[in-house]
Amino acid sequence: MRIPVLLMARELALGGSERQLTEIARGLDRESFEPHVACFRASGFRAEELRAAGVPLVRLPAASLMGLSTLVAARQLGQYLSRHAIQLVHTFDTPMNLFGAPLARMYRVPVVLSSQRAYRELTPPFGRHLLRLTDRLVDGVVVNCRALRRHLVEDERTPARLVRLCYNGIDAAVFHPCERRVSEDTGVTIGVVCALRPEKDLGTLLRAFAQVRAAHPAARLLLVGSGSCRPALEDLSRALGLGASCRFEPAVRDVTPWLHAIDIFVLPSLSEALSNSLMEAMACGCCAVASAVGGNPELVTPEKTGLLFRAGDTAGLAACLRRLLDNRALRREMAAAAAHTIAREFSLAAAARQMGSIYQSYAAKVRNRTPPERLPSAPPLH
Secondary structure (H helix, E strand, O other), rough: OOOEEEEEEEEEEHHHHHHHHHHHHHHHHHHOOEEEEEEEEEOOOOHHHHHHOOOOOOOOOOOOOOOHHHHHHHHHHHHHHHHHHHHEEEEOOHHHHHHHHHHHHHHOOOEEEEEEEOOOOHOOOHHHHHHHHOOOOOOEEEEOOHHHHHHHHOOOOOHHEEEEEOOOOOOOOOOOOOOOOOOOOOEEEEEEEEEHHHHHHHHHHHHHHHHHHOOOOEEEEEEEEEOOOHHHHHHHHHOOOOOHHEEEEEEOOOOOHHHHHHEEEEOOOOOOOOOOHHHHHHHOOOEEEEOOOOHHHHHEEEEEEEEEOOOOOOHHHHHHHHHHHHHHHHHHHHHHHHHHHHHOOOEEHHHHHHHHHHHOHHHHHHHOOOOOOOOOOOOOOO
């Protein structure tokens, strides 16, 4: 029988969790699963993609996790679960872990899964406490890298039996290598495409670039993204005297043209799970340099698919950049190996198969329910 499953995220616009939810919903085997999607905000291009793929989409009208609108959304969710006989609920981000997972359990959905796609120290203390409580409510917690599995088990005391691994997937039809033309006039472009947030530590990248610029005056630095740190980063660029050699561009929906313009992609994060931006860059044929934190070492194999450096180590990052700027052949060799690895091991099809396998591993709980029960109706609003 086909199992009706409901995937939940706060919104369906830009964002790694939103993209992975969309691709999983589209990629699940329709002979085994009937995917549905629920969110607080049903606008955005991911919503358009889901509708085009024929995936039912329901908007839950919660303005926040507090207040009357949350009660309205909770009642509507209960009605949807009952009407469509949803057998498995999977929440993909923190807001839905806190909202959707407890409600799915309250409405007696047979299987409830949550997700952890970032380190929890990035979550405020009270929210982190609540997430620990949801770990005790769900049947499983899906993570996107082994580093997060360790984090949950060792730091959050999540029972190891609950934690399941499913790597993110990349669309090879969108993210693929192109021919790069580097001349003495244009030089090598070092860059990053990511949200400009504190944990990305992009100041280390600017300082490292300033150290190598004297020996490589034709090199360029490109930062593509939006976020709270942009004004401070622009001030730092001016203070370092980088001038026209450093360029800032806002976040865009289609990042592939920028990735195809970058020769050396640098992700200097202080905290990182499995970075979609790093995966996309590697798939597009960039030579990858990343801090040795979180899931980065699961993507970048030193000396084979890129280089790693200690997080926050400006001198170490500068040494990596010098080596790659001085050795075009090494740069191209590692970039080609990275693109091949992502295409082979981190495809959308592989991610959908793995998530489907996780769902199937819980399917016995659905099949063995006797007699079949109907989900309870949503309680009335008072």
